[in-house]
Amino acid sequence: MNTHGLLQKTSDQRSVIDLVPGRRDFWWDYVEKSKAPSVNVGSLVTIPAALDAPLFYQAYQHALRAHDALGMVLERDQAGHKLVQVPREAVPIMQWVDCGETADPYAAAFRDACRLADAPLSLFSGPLYRARIYTLGPDTTAWAFVCHHMVCDGWSMAMFVNDVLATYRGLLDCKVVLPERPSFVDWARKGEFRVPKPADAYWRERLPAEVNPLFDTPVQGQPGGRGLFESTWSPERQDRLQGFVETDQSQAVRVVQAVLGAALTHLTGKRDWLMGVPSSNRRNRKQKNMSGQFASCGVFPWGYAETNSLKSLLAAMRRDQMGDYRAGVCPTSDIAEKLGEAGASGPLFDVSFNALQLGDFDFHFDGKKAKVAYVPFQNFAHALEVVFTETAQGGDRAFVYNYDPRVLSEEAVRLIDCVVNTLLDRAPREPDRPLDQLAADLPILAPLCEQRVAPVASPSVHADPCQTRKQTAGGQIQARHAG
16 A cells, blocks of 8 residues: 655644533543543545545545634643643645555555554644545545544534535535534633533442443453444335334434343343443534534443333433433543442443434435445453444444454354344334343343243244344345454
8 A cells, every 4th residue: 555645734723721521521531541542433434436636635624624623632731730622723634545456445445444543643742633545446535534532522523524525525516615613612712511510429329239241251362453243224124213213203323222232131131231322412503513522421221121112111211311411420430430449340331332323424426425434443441332323314324343352253243233133123113012022032142041041932923033134134244354
């Protein structure tokens, strides 16, 4: 692969701003107390056309100006105690990589994008983002964008990618509409936010008395590359879920969280385990249109009975999540310390849930639609990250499983995906039926099979259990290694 760079000088707009609440929590949880070398978020966009480099560079530059949070860096006061943020002009830095002569150009670009996402970004010197363009062939290009989670959450990533593609498409069509976003810098400087009250006691009270690992496999060997498995949804599943969401006035992402939790409880036979569930924490329309770090990842104890139906489980989850919201936030690191005092060891979450939703992503080049992929983070401590992606309004949905091969085999992950997708097929059809009945004929994960025998439902009720769906669960299935 041949690489060359394009770089402009930075211009430093000197002013010091206190950290907003979301950034204080994120710094404390995931940077100050974390052993991970980097905490980044990234995506890889495939453009089915040769790239007009000057126009794409202009689009990237305009989007960076609109998303001024990306230009922030951190600084300590002279005593070295107080941490503040300093806005700088976001500078369009891009590298160009030729993958056209590799055996699999897209796979080469994806592997390189994963390495790009894993490389640390300096919070104190910046910039806190990277971009790389990959030539995949004469009529295909890919663009990777990676940024530190301190300046960009998943919601912001989706907005930024959309803004770059929309501006580039407009420049190509000579219909220039520059992206406009509320200024994060002005919002932070004016202090237009509410400081949430501490909620340590509330969160600790919700934790189970004893937290056991969800997966029984002992971790052996040193951390290596993460495994990656992806399954796309069939059109029938997407239509069925969309119909349920509209009827029940739910959110697709909440339904997926509920079914994922129910499926993992069924697969392992365990109930007192912890899921990491993110929240965008955007309180009003202005914040929902603003780019920056607002998100948090809450400790979500999964203590729900299998006898819940999809409807009753969603109602219980809404109640509990609203309770967390009213109580305020508790830094994850504080919970980790409390668990450590109680003798718990290992990662705080067994499973982390994430989402990359770009409902307005509809850009065509030479008659073909551009695609976007989630770039998995390799430095997770927990065994499994499940990512729900959506790149069209109510469609183009998929699951990405980012897993530790020392804990879960690809076969085990395929089984998890199969059970989740089967329940997603069944539950919206019978939303008032207990989930344990809907899952009765589905397999469970070894080694628990020796301890628990799953009842078998009548084939006339569910004629398509996971054993016959391994190759077709959710439509097209593919697996690849992200390391």
